[in-house]
Amino acid sequence: MDNTEEKAEMSSRVYEVGYLLLPTLTEESMPVVYSNLKDLVVGMGGEIISDEMPKMINLAYTMSKVIQNVHNKYDMAYFGWIKFVMDPEKVSELKKKLNLEENIIRFLILKTVRENTIASKRFVHKDLKRKLSPKRDDENGVSLPIDKEEIDKEIDAMVA
Amino acid sequence: MKQDYFSANNIKHIDYKDIEILKRFLNPSGKIVNHKRSGITMKNQRKLAVAIKNARFMGLLPFVAK
CATH class of the missing domain: 3.30.70.60 (Ribosomal protein S6/Translation elongation factor EF1B)
Structure with missing residues (x-):
């Protein structure tokens, strides 16, 4: 065989x-x-x-x-x-x-080989996922406290 | 420490049609970046060079960029 x-x-x-x-x-x-x-x-x-x-x-x-x-x-x-x-x-x-x-x-x-050799499409997908994931966090309200702290720091810096 | 781009992204065959990836390894004048700067393995660097040369022949990448 x-x-x-x-x-x-x-x-x-x-x-x-x-x-x-x-x-x-x-x-x-x-x-x-x-x-x-x-x-x-x-x-x-x-x-x-x-x-x-x-x-x-x-x-x-x-x-x-x-x-x-x-x-x-x-x-x-x-x-x-x-x-x-x-x-x-x-x-x-x-x-x-x-x-x-x-x-x-x-x-x-x-x-060449039988498999699909073009990889760029996969990367676009990955990049999109990375871009999407922080937005999802925002929706869940997970990253909101961090944002508040950052804003406070920025305000402090502005006042100082 | 720089990592090999192709093994990091699990690319086994470097395709000459993937110009978006190949462009990362060209300097502003269109030359192939050497392996010290590109940080990829010698094995992949050789495949990369062939892929870029094929892409140049098909007019996808420039031989000389202005």
Whole structure:
């Protein structure tokens, strides 16, 4: 049993492809390109774990792409990503196909893990909890006496 | 004593898309903060460096900030 499981893990790996789409795409044509990309991954025998709809972002620096022998410069782009399981041998084929894709400025294929790796959302949650907890204390009246003492001290300081 | 940010927050995989976290480890000109200043372990510092470089390639973080 262990051997077969190991083999299954060996024959497919978890990858992630991040990509930047041309900002010239309209809002109607962008989802089409996005679903075409997903179909491409599925068509190559990939199994999609999670993905995010491309969003318009401001690029940190200007990028250029040659389209029909003309250098085009971009300061904005749609950034999206797809996480998927795929056979390692097929990933190089996927890379070749993505290279030919007209609507992609650039892309990045990474090895990753199945679990969600984005942690920032959790942190926002934690920070919110911290912010919320003192308010709750106020409602319960626990922290009120402390406030009174502080106010008294402040008044004393003012008088002195 | 500074603690390792990633082990303190139980982050096992440093993702290049987490720019809010990665920005903590950039100085004002966009360079990666060295491991003495960042206070994270060498193992995580190496992963962090790769994540920041990937984020730079995808235009999420600057190579050079003005």
